[in-house]
């Protein structure tokens with residue numbers, strides 16, 4: 001029995017900052033961002049957008065037309081949770097009008113947890129193939145102003161329906177794993193922005209790739225030559241290029257520079273504009289590959305390297321299914337990216353500094369999002385979500 005991704009759709013916020021603006025403010029050459037870290041823009045959430053509204057917007061096209069009673073599990077993966085207790089997935093469950101006979105839970109391990117959600121979902125489906133699992137990853141990546149991490153912010157959500165009818169991609173069973181207790185990137189409960197040891201984090205990322213690949217081989221995984229494409233976690237797109245070079249060296253592959261780049265290039269397009277979306281970024285990368293590749297990818301094997309600081313990493317593979325093109329949401333994604341509004345530095349600061357009230361008062365939030373759901377108010381410590389007219 002094949003198990004894997006039946007449907008996949010992403011969403012990002014209504015605004016974006018071109019990194020040219022940040023380069024001018026910081027008086028540095030914009031090529032450091034465009035070429036050095038491989039980012040052109042970063043999505044910025046409007047005050048009435050958050051991980052819940054983005055998650056619900058990503059999942060809406062996935063659940064429309066589905067028999068909702070078959071979706072008996074919703075796994076919500078996030079680093080940027082909005083509540084220490086209640087799962088953000090429960091709000092999403094209501095906004096999507098899912099069946100009450102459904103288990104909902106939130107998973108956290110920095111940028112990795114969506115991958116564990118997919119693996120858990122595959123296991124559930126293998127046990128009861130008539131059931132489907134909705135996996136949603138949603139994050140807002142925030143670093144301190146004027147820090148080296150500032151140009152690697154962004155936000156986005158991706159929704160995947162995992163089932164025994166994987167119209168997009170079969171997830172193969174072997175995984176390579178690596179966990180190590182390190183402090184490369186973390187966010188204590190009292191902080192809204194991440195703490196990061198930037199250079200160290202890239203080193204741990206590469207070390208984790210090496211160990212995950214070794215474990216993958218030990219577990220009986222495919223040889224490097226059996227892969228056609230690789231999709232990496234993309235905190236910034238240059239990181240994926242560095243990772244792929246690292247893997248090529250490790251396996252002793254003799255590919256030309258062009259052949260190596262061709263294995264990852266199409267996974268990078270959307271993330272160059274969206275920025276880091278933590279848990280969602282690797283699967284936005286998959287969407288980018290599926291929707292931007294010039295050739296039919298049916299039967300092609302994709303390697304995934306998922307990394308979450310702290311750290312946990314997993315390497316696994318998937319095989320693209322015949323006819324997958326008919327099930328993509330390419331127009332939805334391209335319209336979404338095209339209609340985002342560019343902001344100037346003053347607006348970026350207004351969005352960045354937008355207050356997060358903690359006094360339990362009544363805080364209505366003006367309508368700004370162009371998406372289908374919004375955070376309308378924070379009232380008596382409760383987040384109030386609603387559908388918009390769009």
Ligand code: CAA
Pocket residue numbers: 029030031032033035036037110111148149150151152184185196197198199201202205233234235236239276278307308309
């Ligand atoms: N033209 C072209 N390239 C230029 C340039 C110019 N004018 N100026 C500089 N560059 C190049 C540099 O040579 C460098 O290239 P290499 O990496 O190939 O050497 C690149 O631009 C970046 O320059 P710096 O190393 O000077 O950049 P920095 O120190 O200011 O910051 C960073 C880079 C450490 C990644 C920082 O953005 C950061 O801390 N980001 C957040 C942490 C992060 O994303 N870590 C990734 C691993 S952790 C993870 O994956 C989890 C997660 O999502 C956070």
